[in-house]
Amino acid sequence: MPTTDTLERFIALVESNDHVQAIETFYAPHASMQENQAAPRVGRDLLLAGERKVMARAASVDSRCVRPVFVNGDHVVIRWVFRFVWQDDSVTEMEELAHQRWEGERIVQEQFFYDPAQRTPQSPPGAAI
Numbered sequence: 001m002p003t004t005d006t007l008e009r010f011i012a013l014v015e016s017n018d019h020v021q022a023i024e025t026f027y028a029p030h031a032s033m034q035e036n037q038a039a040p041r042v043g044r045d046l047l048l049a050g051e052r053k054v055m056a057r058a059a060s061v062d063s064r065c066v067r068p069v070f071v072n073g074d075h076v077v078i079r080w081v082f083r084f085v086w087q088d089d090s091v092t093e094m095e096e097l098a099h100q101r102w103e104g105e106r107i108v109q110e111q112f113f114y115d116p117a118q119r120t121p122q123s124p125p126g127a128a129i
Contacts, residue, residue, distance in 0.1 A: 001074050002102045010107075011069070011078070017061045020051050028106040035112050060085045066095075076100045089124035 002010075006026075013022040023031075027044050034040040041047060055061070066079040077099050084092040096114035100107050 002071075002076065002105055006105050007069060007071070007076065011065045014063050014080070015065060017063050019055060019061075019063070020048060023047050023051055026105075026107055027110075028103060028108045031106070031108050031110070033110045033112070036114065036116065040109075040111075057086055058084050059087050059089070074102045076102060084121075086121055088121075090121035091124070092119060092121045094118045 010022060010026045013025065023044060027047060029044050030042070031044050031047060032040040032042045033047055041050060062083040064081045066081055070077040077097055080094075080096050080098060082092075082094045082096075084094075086092070094114055095118070096112045099111050099113070101109040
């Protein structure tokens with residue numbers, strides 16, 4: 001079960017938009033991530049590679065935790081709001097719930113729940129339709 005201090009440090013790192021460091025610091029080597037009902041991605045190295053790829057496409061990211069955070073033993077649920085501005089100036093705004101299972105101070109399993117329609121980038125402001 002993660003301590004309150006560990007959860008706050010994790011949230012602060014994500015809110016600082018250092019998602020890669022959050023994975024390096026808080027995910028177990030055998031951790032998995034799953035998008036909605038898709039097959040999980042397994043292994044911290046794979047998770048890091050995927051996160052680096054996404055972040056390289058972004059011109060900027062704004063990440064925010066919407067409180068409260070729900071904790072029940074080893075299970076944590078966090079509501080996140082993300083705003084990605086991509087290199088082409090299009091924007092993706094997403095709201096999701098992340099259900100995590102922790103072993104001690106490390107995340108070992110995470111599943112995200114969100115409306116997949118949110119993943120479609122919107123045209124840059126002022127762009128012709």
